[in-house]
Amino acid sequence: MDTPQSPIRILIVEDDPMMQLGLEQSLSLKSELDVLEVVGDGYTALERTRSLQPDVVIMDIGLPKMDGIAATKTIRAELPNVHVVMLTSHITDQEVVAALASGADAYCVKGTSVENLVIAITAAQEGASYLDPQVARSVMNHLQTPLPEDDAIKIGQLSEREMDVLKLLVEGQSNPEIAAALYLSPNTVKTHVRGIMNKLAVDDRVKAAVLALRAGLVK
Numbered sequence: 001m002d003t004p005q006s007p008i009r010i011l012i013v014e015d016d017p018m019m020q021l022g023l024e025q026s027l028s029l030k031s032e033l034d035v036l037e038v039v040g041d042g043y044t045a046l047e048r049t050r051s052l053q054p055d056v057v058i059m060d061i062g063l064p065k066m067d068g069i070a071a072t073k074t075i076r077a078e079l080p081n082v083h084v085v086m087l088t089s090h091i092t093d094q095e096v097v098a099a100l101a102s103g104a105d106a107y108c109v110k111g112t113s114v115e116n117l118v119i120a121i122t123a124a125q126e127g128a129s130y131l132d133p134q135v136a137r138s139v140m141n142h143l144q145t146p147l148p149e150d151d152a153i154k155i156g157q158l159s160e161r162e163m164d165v166l167k168l169l170v171e172g173q174s175n176p177e178i179a180a181a182l183y184l185s186p187n188t189v190k191t192h193v194r195g196i197m198n199k200l201a202v203d204d205r206v207k208a209a210v211l212a213l214r215a216g217l218v219k
Helices: 017-028 042-052 068-078 093-101 114-125 133-143 149-156 160-170 175-182 186-200 205-214
Strands: 008-013 033-039 056-059 083-088 106-109
Touching (some): 017 033, 042 056, 056 114, 068 083, 083 093, 093 205, 175 186
Parallel strands (some): 008 056, 056 083
8 A cells, every 4th residue: 555645844934924824824725735834034934944844945035134045045055855935926037047046946926826836836845846837938038048168068968868867857857757757766867867967067956957948958
């Protein structure tokens, strides 16, 4: 028999009291989620993430004391197993790209449905990525800039198997999904992903996917 899967443990970081209440109530109704706590600023988010070590942090950008991008960067550097879903009203190209560069796994715009937010949370937890359709264009616009020659050289250094893994990574597939598609073990896929990031000189999957898209590996 399959072992029941543990709920995804969530920390909500949001400074608006009404949003706090709405998020906590709506996500607490989902049996696959476990809302641990709600905090209202970036500094407290760091402290509670270190203490609670949730699976996923739902992070706003515009926060007092420390903004969500800075908090995300610190969380991802200190606790790489903690994933971050940005949930914000900020949708400028600069903010979207900065949030993804800070290590966020997913980006949702406030007002999205609870169902889409749960999809983003699940994707982040599984090591995949999720972009709200409202910000996907911002990312694509950023990707249309010419690929520096050094980055093109880095892409060329990948092995054939690493290229196979990278193409599936760009499609947002998690390590278990990539393993199943390529008939590899999850540990082998993890090793390939680590090798890809080392060769491309990036520190997360999103940045690797950005380089792959800009190189034209995936249309």
